[in-house]
Amino acid sequence: MAAIADVGADRRRGGYSRHVFDDAERELREWFVEQAEARGLRVTTDQNANIWAWWGEPGDDAVVTGSHLDSVPGGGAFDGPLGVVSALSAVDLLRARGFTPRKPLAVVVFAEEEGGRFGVPCLGSRLLAGTIDADRARALRDPNGVTFAEAMRSFGADPARLGRDDAALRSIGQFVELHVEQGRGLIDLDRPVAVASSILAHGRWRFRFSGQGNHAGATLIADRHDPMLPASRLVLEARRIAAGVDGGRATVGRLVPNPGGTNVIASTVDIWLDARSPDDRSTRSMVEDLSGAAAEFAASEGCQVEVTEESYGDTVHFDAAFRDRLAGLLGDAPALPTGAGHDAGILAAEVPTAMLFVRNPTGISHAPEEHAEPGDCDSGAHALARVLEDLAG
Structure with a gap:
């Protein structure tokens, strides 16, 4: 070593x-x-x-x-x-x-x-x-x-x-x-x-929230379609849902906004979810619940979300x-x-x-x-x- x-x-x-x-x-x-x-x-x-x-x-x-x-x-x-x-x-x-x-x-x-x-x-x-x-x-x-x-x-x-x-x-x-x-x-x-x-049982899923990129100073709050908001809500929701599953774990360890400027409203935000539990049914159920919540969060901000399973193991x-x-x-x-x-x-x-x-x-x-x-x-x-x-x- x-x-x-x-x-x-x-x-x-x-x-x-x-x-x-x-x-x-x-x-x-x-x-x-x-x-x-x-x-x-x-x-x-x-x-x-x-x-x-x-x-x-x-x-x-x-x-x-x-x-x-x-x-x-x-x-x-x-x-x-x-x-x-x-x-x-x-x-x-x-x-x-x-x-x-x-x-x-x-x-x-x-x-x-x-x-x-x-x-x-x-x-x-x-x-x-x-x-x-x-x-x-x-x-x-x-x-x-x-x-x-x-x-x-x-x-x-x-x-x-x-x-x-x-x-x-x-x-x-x-x-x-x-x-x-x-x-x-x-x-x-x-x-x-x-x-x-x-x-x-565990897997990885990518949630891509899409909105409208724009200027952080010139765009009124009422005029925004900011994908960072539904993405942020999903991070919190993952903890809440996993806490309700016996042995459940849900983690967002990677979040990537595009283009990633400090004074830029993101056009897309990618979040990678790692979800695990003692059995396949519970793991799949957590991800299904989170996917539904992500769609609601995106719609509330005038955004869209696409969910992709990147890997899974029973x-x-x-x-x-x-x-x-x-x-x-x-x-x-x-x-x-x-x-x-x-x-x-x-x-x-x-x-x-x-x-x-x-x-x-x-x-x-x-x-x-x-x-x-x-x-x-x-x-x-x-x-x-x-x-x-x-x-x-």
């Missing part, structure tokens, strides 16, 4: 900003390849820009572990990289014990897990599993208008090859992802490591037998649900999948305060090594 501590440090936001195919993420990819090759692992990059490092010959029914290296804007140091570093550390631990895997074993780094550049989370694993249309993925744009296809070409990869990768899916016999916990479960349990039980329940096997290997490690999405959640519909969580003493994630103590990181790496030893041996 210390070797990459300066890569992608964000001086404006604090924390780290590492997004797919940008300079920081490229540097992290190069670092991973160097680390893997130094361990004698065979490195390949698949058609969806995910990196694989193989211990032994690549083949079907492999035991696969890993995570991602990208971050949200201004994110913490551990979200993603801890899983990659722990996978490499687990290889070191197993080799030190003289272990040789009887099944193929691989460490994978998934591309664009956070969606911090192109808006769709877990893009690399979604493409791998075919849960996002390749044409849609190629057309995704970052805030500067660069498409995913263009960014991929600049990276030296071929966007024409994007899409479901059946060969890669067949190679995964079991997938285990280690991740820093994004919550307080292990703090309250006073345990360093847990296994995952489920992931909340509730994921990890395979109970696999989860219990891992918990038993780790001395009856507790099982915890999570409100955060992960590549493991995308792959769960295709292959047996499990997750390990490492304690975060702050309980904070997606922010610079995210943390994990060295001793707990070591516990996580040893736990992952024990799991890989059992599965691959």
Whole structure:
């Protein structure tokens, strides 16, 4: 972790900003390849820009572990990289014990897990599993208008090859992802490591409010069609509606007015809503209620609103037998649900999948305060090594 501590440090936001195919993420990819090759692992990059490092010959029914290296804007140091570093550390631990895997074993780094550049989370694993249309993925744009296809070409990869990768899916016999916990479960349990039980149903929606751009000083209040007003009301309504749903969460973390001048009434305002709850019905109901409210708010200001679903994932329940096997290997490690999405959640519909969580003493994630103590990181790496030893041996 210390070797990459300066890569992608964000001086404006604090924390780290590492997004797919940008300079920081490229540097992290190069670092991973160097680390893997130094361990004698065979490195390949698949058609969806995910990196694989193989211990032994690549083949079907492999035991696969890993995570991602990208971050949200201004994110913490551990979200993603801890899983990659722990996978490499687990290889070191197993080799030190003289272990040789009887099944193929691989460490994978998934591309664009956070969606911090192109808006769709877990893009690399979604493409791998075919849960996002390749044409849609190629057309995704970052805030500067660069498409995913263009960014991929600049990276030296071929966007024409994007899409479901059946060969890669067949190679995964079991997938285990280690991740820093994004919550307080292990703090309250006073345990360093847990296994995952489920992931909340969650998605992202864009609300585009359209009005009439105009001069802030020359336009009377009565003559305005200002999309910022209904957009602002929606932010408050999201909190109100989510508070009425058991386990509901609704967040507006990004709001972009166009053209964005201080003395300009916006012509459009885009809001991105992140909505989550323990089940599909409640999540969909929250978004339906908010969409209706948005239409009312827009009409009251003489504006319009368009709602677009950008990504969605139903509730994921990890395979109970696999989860219990891992918990038993780790001395009856507790099982915890999570409100955060992960590549493991995308792959769960295709292959047996499990997750390990490492304690975060702050309980904070997606922010610079995210943390994990060295001793707990070591516990996580040893736990992952024990799991890989059992599965691959």
